[in-house]
Amino acid sequence: MEQRERFLEDPAGTHAGTTEIHDPLLAALEFLAGHHGLPFSKSAVLRGLPLRDGVLTLDLFARAADRLGLDAKIVERKPSQVSGLVCPFVVLLKSGDVGILLERRQGDRKVPVVVPGVSDTKKMRLRDLDREALDTVIYIADRRQQEAVATDASLMRSAPGHWLWSVVIRFWPTWAYIVFAALVINLLGLALPLFVMNVYDRVIPYNSTATLWALAAGVLIALFSDFILRMLRATVIENSGRRVDMKVSASLFEQALDATMSSRSGRAGEFANQIREFETVRDFFTSTSITSAIDLLFIGIFLGILWMIVGPLALVPLLAVPVVLLMTLAVQVPLARSVSRTQATQSNRHAILVESMVSIETVKAVAGEASLQKKWEDAVAGSVRASSATRFWSSLAMYFSMFVQQAVSVVIIIWGVYLVAAGDITIGALIASNILAGRVLAPLGNIAMTLARAQTSFSALRQLNAMMKLDRDHKMPPTSGAMIDQARIEFREVDFSYGQHQAKALNGVSLKIAPGERVGIVGRVASGKSTLGKLLAGLYPCDGGAVIVDGTDVRHLWMADLRKAIVYVGQEPELFSGSLSENILFGRQEDPAAFSACAQASGVTAFAQVNPLGYAMPVGERGRAISGGQRQSVAIARALFGRPKVLFLDEPTSAMDNLTEAAFIRSFRNWLKPQSTLIVATHRTSLLELVDRLIVLDGGKVVADGPKQKVLASLLKGKVVGAPGTKAAVDV
Numbered sequence: 001m002e003q004r005e006r007f008l009e010d011p012a013g014t015h016a017g018t019t020e021i022h023d024p025l026l027a028a029l030e031f032l033a034g035h036h037g038l039p040f041s042k043s044a045v046l047r048g049l050p051l052r053d054g055v056l057t058l059d060l061f062a063r064a065a066d067r068l069g070l071d072a073k074i075v076e077r078k079p080s081q082v083s084g085l086v087c088p089f090v091v092l093l094k095s096g097d098v099g100i101l102l103e104r105r106q107g108d109r110k111v112p113v114v115v116p117g118v119s120d121t122k123k124m125r126l127r128d129l130d131r132e133a134l135d136t137v138i139y140i141a142d143r144r145q146q147e148a149v150a151t152d153a154s155l156m157r158s159a160p161g162h163w164l165w166s167v168v169i170r171f172w173p174t175w176a177y178i179v180f181a182a183l184v185i186n187l188l189g190l191a192l193p194l195f196v197m198n199v200y201d202r203v204i205p206y207n208s209t210a211t212l213w214a215l216a217a218g219v220l221i222a223l224f225s226d227f228i229l230r231m232l233r234a235t236v237i238e239n240s241g242r243r244v245d246m247k248v249s250a251s252l253f254e255q256a257l258d259a260t261m262s263s264r265s266g267r268a269g270e271f272a273n274q275i276r277e278f279e280t281v282r283d284f285f286t287s288t289s290i291t292s293a294i295d296l297l298f299i300g301i302f303l304g305i306l307w308m309i310v311g312p313l314a315l316v317p318l319l320a321v322p323v324v325l326l327m328t329l330a331v332q333v334p335l336a337r338s339v340s341r342t343q344a345t346q347s348n349r350h351a352i353l354v355e356s357m358v359s360i361e362t363v364k365a366v367a368g369e370a371s372l373q374k375k376w377e378d379a380v381a382g383s384v385r386a387s388s389a390t391r392f393w394s395s396l397a398m399y400f401s402m403f404v405q406q407a408v409s410v411v412i413i414i415w416g417v418y419l420v421a422a423g424d425i426t427i428g429a430l431i432a433s434n435i436l437a438g439r440v441l442a443p444l445g446n447i448a449m450t451l452a453r454a455q456t457s458f459s460a461l462r463q464l465n466a467m468m469k470l471d472r473d474h475k476m477p478p479t480s481g482a483m484i485d486q487a488r489i490e491f492r493e494v495d496f497s498y499g500q501h502q503a504k505a506l507n508g509v510s511l512k513i514a515p516g517e518r519v520g521i522v523g524r525v526a527s528g529k530s531t532l533g534k535l536l537a538g539l540y541p542c543d544g545g546a547v548i549v550d551g552t553d554v555r556h557l558w559m560a561d562l563r564k565a566i567v568y569v570g571q572e573p574e575l576f577s578g579s580l581s582e583n584i585l586f587g588r589q590e591d592p593a594a595f596s597a598c599a600q601a602s603g604v605t606a607f608a609q610v611n612p613l614g615y616a617m618p619v620g621e622r623g624r625a626i627s628g629g630q631r632q633s634v635a636i637a638r639a640l641f642g643r644p645k646v647l648f649l650d651e652p653t654s655a656m657d658n659l660t661e662a663a664f665i666r667s668f669r670n671w672l673k674p675q676s677t678l679i680v681a682t683h684r685t686s687l688l689e690l691v692d693r694l695i696v697l698d699g700g701k702v703v704a705d706g707p708k709q710k711v712l713a714s715l716l717k718g719k720v721v722g723a724p725g726t727k728a729a730v731d732v
Contacts, residue, residue, distance in 0.1 A: 024115075110126070186301060259471065309425075327400050505528050565645045636664075693708060
């Protein structure tokens, strides 16, 4: 077990100290993808995963395999104990490497094993493999051929599981324990009323102190056992809830990052609020509400015992149960409506808060506090009204349940007096029946609050379901398996608009860009320059036509590979809280030489050197601690560090002064490699020094395309006219 923990912490094993990082689990995935005839892309497999020291860990392996269309299941078992029907499967080795057992037939003493990235296929004795391996293997199943892969039903999966329930079901032994613990706790709950009954009926009349102490010892043991079981149950629920939370929260955030730009509707604050709503779902499943709901299953036990003790007196709580349930169910309809309104108003309030805090500088600069304050107070008023309705309906059900419980106690006492007088029951039985009636109705006292919380949780769950169904940038592996080599670009009759009711940002655009070209794109505001870059980087899909890279439609490429090869730097770059170096590296492996070259080429070195903290200087939230021009320099350095084949710069120097821009042009020209493709969208003629070819856009159409000097001459002579509906030639 300790060796497996070391594998989790340092999966690179003995190769971790080499210059080139050896990632055994990634190498195993690459081999398995080839074995199953699946396309493989390192960028796509590792995209967005929280790697440790730049390599896959065991707990990330299944998520990485899923991106290739493979299902992975980690099992604690020796290789010799695994059936040959599940071959090939992964074997974790004590050396820190990963072996793959390719096939095994009945009676084989030697089996073929390959250690990807270390050794080719070799024959090994099974007993030797057991000795070199950890007691952990990973079953692998190709989703396309699952019916022929495994006899183990747990490996089969006919359809992708639900993002929440599939995780919850994995912990079914925990839920089985919780139900069993609830049964024992409810049985132990009989100890106190039976103790009271026997004390009144057998101890007091005969002054039998020996019996009293024997009964007291028994009931104290039962009560202490009840306490221990409740604590254990709470701990188990908390631990399983924490594990579910970690897995599901990771899935939610991954979906939030991977959802396509075109599928995102609403404001960022509303989107963030949807993710925050998972806390409501998690709290419901880890709170006492769920245990109260489970306790409802055991009401029959108490009613049966009650009937055995006091006979017809058990009819009182028996009739009270459906009364409380009917009332609780009746309020669910208005409660559901109010919960829905509450969540909608809270989402709007959260969106206003986020937008205001993010844009606080602009708010102050234009003295817009009053407008936002009004919006905020209106949103709060709406939220309070909706919340008040929710609290009213949930309180109505809860207090009605309390009223019924108290009424049942009174009726039992009144009826019980007559039964005691008639000699049908004893005083002890009457007192015990009152206690047992309370145990019968106790879960019903919580059911109203449980259902109210359930309404809130399932309303949040519906919103999260909708979010999890959004289109993703990275879906199943592309069928083409094509890789980007030279990054030869072609737009074929491309149409695009940002919304159903928006004008076309691009209208029938066709152009080709060869590897190593230096291309400038000019045009008026809203002519489609930025849109061209966003479509090229796969941030949006085109509405018509096709964007082609190396002869393949970008929709059939690994999106991670596309965005590694083609980097788009927007005209309003976003930075993140942290230092200069953190924003440039952005989670990638450090390379001092490349970092220095990128910082020099982008102009970051110029202002980092004069700061006492150097590259450790903080940039503030969204980069607000540095100037706009400096933010642009950092964004360019971040793009250059990825060594893209194509760099699309959208107004890269719009916030720089002339001297800084001139310095940037000089250093950036020196950084450019002959094979690097550069595309610059700009309104500034100074940046045209970097390009040899000029494309003019107007109204979403290409109105000029050719050598820079020739196009500029045509522009100056007014020979380049705008697209239909525009007034004049395009200005640079």
